[in-house]
Amino acid sequence: MMVALFLLAVLQLVGAVAATALPVVINTWAFRKAAETAWRVLQLGGSELDAVEKGCGQCEIDQCDGSVGYGGSPDESGETTLDAMIMDGNTMEVGAVADLRHVKNAIGVARKVIECTKHTLLVGESASLFAVRMGFPYEDLTTQKSLSMYSNWLNQSCQPNYWKNVVPDSSKSCGPYRRPEKVTPKEEQPISQRRAQNVQSHDTIGMVVIGGSGTVVSGTSTNGAIHKIPGRVGDSPIAGAGSYADSTAGGAAATGDGDIMMRFLPSYQAVEYMRMGTDPAVACQKVISRIQKYAPKFFGAVICANTTGSYGAACNKLPGFTQFHFMVSSPLLSQPTEQVVDCI
Numbered sequence: 001m002m003v004a005l006f007l008l009a010v011l012q013l014v015g016a017v018a019a020t021a022l023p024v025v026i027n028t029w030a031f032r033k034a035a036e037t038a039w040r041v042l043q044l045g046g047s048e049l050d051a052v053e054k055g056c057g058q059c060e061i062d063q064c065d066g067s068v069g070y071g072g073s074p075d076e077s078g079e080t081t082l083d084a085m086i087m088d089g090n091t092m093e094v095g096a097v098a099d100l101r102h103v104k105n106a107i108g109v110a111r112k113v114i115e116c117t118k119h120t121l122l123v124g125e126s127a128s129l130f131a132v133r134m135g136f137p138y139e140d141l142t143t144q145k146s147l148s149m150y151s152n153w154l155n156q157s158c159q160p161n162y163w164k165n166v167v168p169d170s171s172k173s174c175g176p177y178r179r180p181e182k183v184t185p186k187e188e189q190p191i192s193q194r195r196a197q198n199v200q201s202h203d204t205i206g207m208v209v210i211g212g213s214g215t216v217v218s219g220t221s222t223n224g225a226i227h228k229i230p231g232r233v234g235d236s237p238i239a240g241a242g243s244y245a246d247s248t249a250g251g252a253a254a255t256g257d258g259d260i261m262m263r264f265l266p267s268y269q270a271v272e273y274m275r276m277g278t279d280p281a282v283a284c285q286k287v288i289s290r291i292q293k294y295a296p297k298f299f300g301a302v303i304c305a306n307t308t309g310s311y312g313a314a315c316n317k318l319p320g321f322t323q324f325h326f327m328v329s330s331p332l333l334s335q336p337t338e339q340v341v342d343c344i
Contacts, residue, residue, distance in 0.1 A: 021309025071143030089216030206253025234258025240268030256300025281312025
C-alpha cells in the first residue's frame with residue numbers, strides 16, 4: 001500500500017512538472033525582444049497565433065540584424081522584398097506571402113491570408129495589393145543603409161551573386177546575363193560557405209509557440225538572401241520548410257541557406273521525428289545530418305519543440321559558425337533566455 005501511494009505521488013509530481021513546462025516560446029537567433037513580445041502576449045491572454053504574429057512582427061519593426069523587415073538584403077535591383085508565413089497547428093491552415101513589396105508587416109499580411117482567404121500563399125505585387133486591401137499601408141522598404149549596401153555591391157562588380165553558367169562571367173562582372181551558346185559548368189565556392197566565413201550568418205526569424213493547452217503555432221519572417229535574383233523565394237514562406245506546426249506532435253522552424261534547406265522540408269521532417277517519440281534536440285540533429293549528406297557545407301540551423309514543452313536545436317558546423325544561439329521562454333525560466341547549442 002505504501003509503495004502504491006509513493007508511486008502515485010511520484011506520478012503526480014512528474015505530471016505537475018510536465019504541466020509547468022508549458023506554454024513555451026522558442027525562436028531562432030538571439031532576438032530577445034521578439035521572444036519577450038511573444039511571451040508577453042501569452043501572459044496577457046493572447047492566443048498562440050497572436051504571439052507568433054506579434055513576436056515575428058517585433059523583428060520586422062526592429063529590422064533584426066538587417067535580415068528581417070524593411071531596409072535590408074536588397075536584391076539585384078536594389079529593392080527589399082519580404083517573405084513570411086504563419087501556421088495553425090490545430091487546423092493545419094497556413095497563410096504565407098513571398099516577394100512582398102512595399103508592405104512592412106509581412107507576418108501580419110500572412111495571417112490575413114488565413115483569416116480572409118481560402119488560399120495558402122500569395123506572391124509579388126499581387127500580394128502587396130491584397131495587403132493594401134486588408135488595410136496595411138503601402139510604404140517604401142528602401143533605406144539609406146540598403147541603398148548603400150546595393151551601391152557597394154555594384155562597385156564590387158556585383159560580387160557575390162547567385163548566377164552561374166551565364167555570360168558575361170558572373171564571377172567577375174555584372175549583368176545583364178544571358179545563356180551561353182555552350183554551357184561549361186564551373187566549380188565555385190558555395191555562397192552559403194562564403195556567408196559563414198563572413199560571419200554574417202544571422203537571418204530569418206523562425207518561431208514556435210506552444211500554449212498551455214498544447215496548441216502549436218509556428219511562423220517566420222525574413223527579407224531573404226542579400227543580392228538575390230529578383231523573384232527569388234527561399235524556404236521561409238514554404239510550409240514544412242521554413243516552419244511547421246502540428247498540435248498533435250510539435251513545431252519546428254529553420255534558418256539558413258533557404259535555397260538548399262527548402263529541398264529537404266526540414267521543419268516538417270523534424271515534427272514527424274517528434275511524432276514518433278524522438279527527443280526534440282535529436283529530431284533537429286537528424287534533420288541537419290540528412291541535409292549534410294547532400295550539402296556538407298550548407299549554412300543552417302533548426303529549432304524544435306514538442307507538445308510537452310521539451311525543446312532543442314541543431315546547426316551545421318562551418319568555419320566561423322560553430323554555435324547557434326536561440327531564445328526560449330517558459331515557466332521553468334525566470335525570463336526569456338538565450339541558449340546556445342554546438343553545431344554538428
